[in-house]
Amino acid sequence: MGQTLAQKVYEQHVVRRTEGEPDLLYIDLHLVHEVTSPQAFDGLRAAGRTVRRPDLTMTTEDHNVPTTDLLSPIADPVSRAQVQALRDNTAEFGLRTAPMGDRDQGIVHVIGPQLGLTQPGMTIVCGDSHTSTHGAFGALAFGIGTSEVEHVLATQTLPQRPAQQMSVRVEGELPVGVSAKDVILAVIAEIGTGGGQGHVIEYRGSAIEGLSMESRMTICNMSIEAGARAGLIAPDQTTFDYLAGRRHAATGAEWDAAVAYWSTLRTDDDAVFDREVVIDAASLTPYVTWGTNPGQGLPIGASVPDPTQITDAGDRAAAESALAYMGLTAGTPLNEISVDTVFLGSCTNGRIEDLRVAAELLRGNHVAADTRMLVVPGSIGVKQQAEAEGLDAVFTDAGAEWRGAGCSMCLGMNPDQLAPGERSASTSNRNFQGRQGKGGRTHLVSPAVAAATAITGKLTAPADLAGASRPTAPTGAAV
Amino acid sequence: MDAFTTHTGTAAPLRRTNVDTDQIIPAEYLKRITRTGFEDGLFVAWRTNEPDFVLNKPEYAGASILVAGPDFGTGSSREHANWALLDGGFRVVVSARFADIFRNNSTKSGLLTVQLPAADVEALQDACEADPTLPVTVDLVAKEVRWADVAVPFEIDDYTRWRLLEGLDDVGLTERHLEDISAFEATRPAWLPRTLPVP
Numbered sequence: 074m075g076q077t078l079a080q081k082v083y084e085q086h087v088v089r090r091t092e093g094e095p096d097l098l099y100i101d102l103h104l105v106h107e108v109t110s111p112q113a114f115d116g117l118r119a120a121g122r123t124v125r126r127p128d129l130t131m132t133t134e135d136h137n138v139p140t141t142d143l144l145s146p147i148a149d150p151v152s153r154a155q156v157q158a159l160r161d162n163t164a165e166f167g168l169r170t171a172p173m174g175d176r177d178q179g180i181v182h183v184i185g186p187q188l189g190l191t192q193p194g195m196t197i198v199c200g201d202s203h204t205s206t207h208g209a210f211g212a213l214a215f216g217i218g219t220s221e222v223e224h225v226l227a228t229q230t231l232p233q234r235p236a237q238q239m240s241v242r243v244e245g246e247l248p249v250g251v252s253a254k255d256v257i258l259a260v261i262a263e264i265g266t267g268g269g270q271g272h273v274i275e276y277r278g279s280a281i282e283g284l285s286m287e288s289r290m291t292i293c294n295m296s297i298e299a300g301a302r303a304g305l306i307a308p309d310q311t312t313f314d315y316l317a318g319r320r321h322a323a324t325g326a327e328w329d330a331a332v333a334y335w336s337t338l339r340t341d342d343d344a345v346f347d348r349e350v351v352i353d354a355a356s357l358t359p360y361v362t363w364g365t366n367p368g369q370g371l372p373i374g375a376s377v378p379d380p381t382q383i384t385d386a387g388d389r390a391a392a393e394s395a396l397a398y399m400g401l402t403a404g405t406p407l408n409e410i411s412v413d414t415v416f417l418g419s420c421t422n423g424r425i426e427d428l429r430v431a432a433e434l435l436r437g438n439h440v441a442a443d444t445r446m447l448v449v450p451g452s453i454g455v456k457q458q459a460e461a462e463g464l465d466a467v468f469t470d471a472g473a474e475w476r477g478a479g480c481s482m483c484l485g486m487n488p489d490q491l492a493p494g495e496r497s498a499s500t501s502n503r504n505f506q507g508r509q510g511k512g513g514r515t516h517l518v519s520p521a522v523a524a525a526t527a528i529t530g531k532l533t534a535p536a537d538l539a540g541a542s543r544p545t546a547p548t549g550a551a552v
Numbered sequence: 553m554d555a556f557t558t559h560t561g562t563a564a565p566l567r568r569t570n571v572d573t574d575q576i577i578p579a580e581y582l583k584r585i586t587r588t589g590f591e592d593g594l595f596v597a598w599r600t601n602e603p604d605f606v607l608n609k610p611e612y613a614g615a616s617i618l619v620a621g622p623d624f625g626t627g628s629s630r631e632h633a634n635w636a637l638l639d640g641g642f643r644v645v646v647s648a649r650f651a652d653i654f655r656n657n658s659t660k661s662g663l664l665t666v667q668l669p670a671a672d673v674e675a676l677q678d679a680c681e682a683d684p685t686l687p688v689t690v691d692l693v694a695k696e697v698r699w700a701d702v703a704v705p706f707e708i709d710d711y712t713r714w715r716l717l718e719g720l721d722d723v724g725l726t727e728r729h730l731e732d733i734s735a736f737e738a739t740r741p742a743w744l745p746r747t748l749p750v751p
């Protein structure tokens with residue numbers, strides 16, 4: 074029987090396999106940020122251990138960093154101490170780091186690909202669940218806890234067991250104005266937040282093959298919201314073109330050897346998946362979440378669902394409490410819901426392509442009077458590229474705020490938070506209660522929907538903008 | 553990690569599905585750099601805003617077994633969610649389905665996650681609702697949850713069970729295989745990226 078792509082990458086990294094024990098898996102790249110690492114470094118120190126492979130470890134500051142007033146020290150003393158702990162630890166253990174102000178700084182899942190550290194066929198881990206993002210390159214990439222961070226720092230390996238295999242095939246052509254974010258929100262609405270549990274998801278089909286690397290990252294990013302630890306896409310010419318010339322990509326004969334190997338990384342025709350889901354791309358429309366988990370999403374033309382119509386008792390109770398928390402009434406058309414804040418950013422949608430799509434819609438328009446819009450590039454690299462293209466001016470001319478790079482309002486560990494009761498349309502990945510600030514209400518959307526919503530002040534599909542310039546496929550170099 | 557063999561305590565029913573890690577402990581509590589002291593963040597929004605929340609009820613104040621709805625621990629990889637439950641006095645979480653990373657973290661932090669069929673989870677919720685002082689035993693040796701005259705078996709792989717019973721640290725176990733790791737490293741292709749030296 075053939076193997077899936079994920080099985081091939083996994084098998085390639087088995088260091089040791091013994092009956093009755095988990096496999097020992099080698100890790101090619103370990104990404105580290107300030108929130109989930111301090112206790113791991115303490116563990117190393119307490120046991121007198123060192124970092125086995127500093128040259129396979131990359132650290133950065135992203136979750137706590139402010140996006141304004143970038144030149145001053147972080148005002149919140151607890152955030153500052155956490156960032157300082159990472160600086161001290163990287164100095165002590167001899168690790169590469171990208172602190173605030175560094176040209177390589179940014180959200181850990183944005184900088185890995187941008188630097189060319191994320192490559193096909195690799196195993197990549199980080200103490201962060203959205204590590205699944207890197208699967209867009211055909212890497213096996215998954216989030217780990219702090220105890221495992223310590224384990225990888227010490228040994229560059231992890232005890233693992235093979236996952237089950239799931240195929241999500243998206244066939245056909247996406248309608249204009251429908252993006253990767255809408256695809257993944259539709260997938261999660263279809264299979265549920267536990268649908269991918271125990272599985273690695275491979276996204277395939279013609280609609281996926283037609284996506285840019287950035288859109289592929291958006292899809293793989295939210296695999297975790299579907300319950301899967303990892304999601305991946307077979308590498309192809311789009312992948313190779315993205316990587317060629319990046320700072321950490323090989324060159325010359327080594328590049329050729331790498332591409333030759335990468336070209337073998339695809340699921341065998343006779344491989345068997347444990348579960349298969351097929352989605353018709355042409356049937357998709359822009360999606361938005363109405364509830365407090367990412368599976369509670371609907372097309373933007375639909376209405377807030379009526380919990381009494383839900384048969385499963387658990388789902389019904391969850392919908393009732395979600396509507397109460399979100400301050401929504403069953404039957405309200407989703408596109409009549411007003412929002413206070415629009416957040417464009419995060420490791421889901423904080424890359425250059427996302428900013429381009431939103432800027433295109435905002436050009437010559439203005440953010441609605443009672444709405445604020447925050448634009449937070451995913452990394453310094455994205456920020457510089459956007460500024461080189463003049464996108465910052467498009468945003469500020471439209472009345473949006475152009476900020477520094479980081480996680481920002483995705484989780485509100487820095488000062489960018491929603492006030493209690495405040496409602497957002499957010500391009501991030503989690504609409505959990507209080508995620509963007511205590512009492513904050515989050516609707517997850519694509520960058521195009523975010524921009525259209527900013528203009529009207531209500532949840533809006535780009536196609537419904539009066540006199541809308543139709544969103545076009547973005548062009549230009551990727552960052 | 554503390555060893556886990558068998559635990560008897562009282563149980564609190566958390567009748568909610570999809571309890572995500574942001575509810576177990578919100579991001580603002582993750583700024584600490586210690587490994588303990590997270591109990592003040594445990595379910596803090598629900599404890600603050602909902603007087604009727606189960607853990608606000610005095611009869612469940614001493615509970616050490618949490619019996620939750622399906623899809624417990626979805627969301628972030630924060631092991632702080634495990635630590636907060638441990639710091640809050642819980643040794644065991646019972647649910648019909650756990651998020652993968654939460655469950656995996658629990659095997660490293662010493663919090664036992666027990667997956668039972670949904671009907672058994674509900675029966676246990678009913679039982680500890682009817683009598684909050686009901687003693688419940690989670691027996692990792694026998695792989696069984698017991699209350700009143702009920703005994704429900706649960707599955708756990710032998711290796712993880714052995715590690716939990718012995719309270720063993722994974723790093724120490726892996727260090728027995730450093731030679732295998734070095735041998736593997738010698739076979740890695742030269743074109744694989746390195747973070748150092750900085751290009």
Ligand code: SF4
Nearest residue numbers: 203419420480483484
């Ligand atoms: S942007 Fe949000 S989801 Fe992504 S790493 Fe940062 S906090 Fe996590």
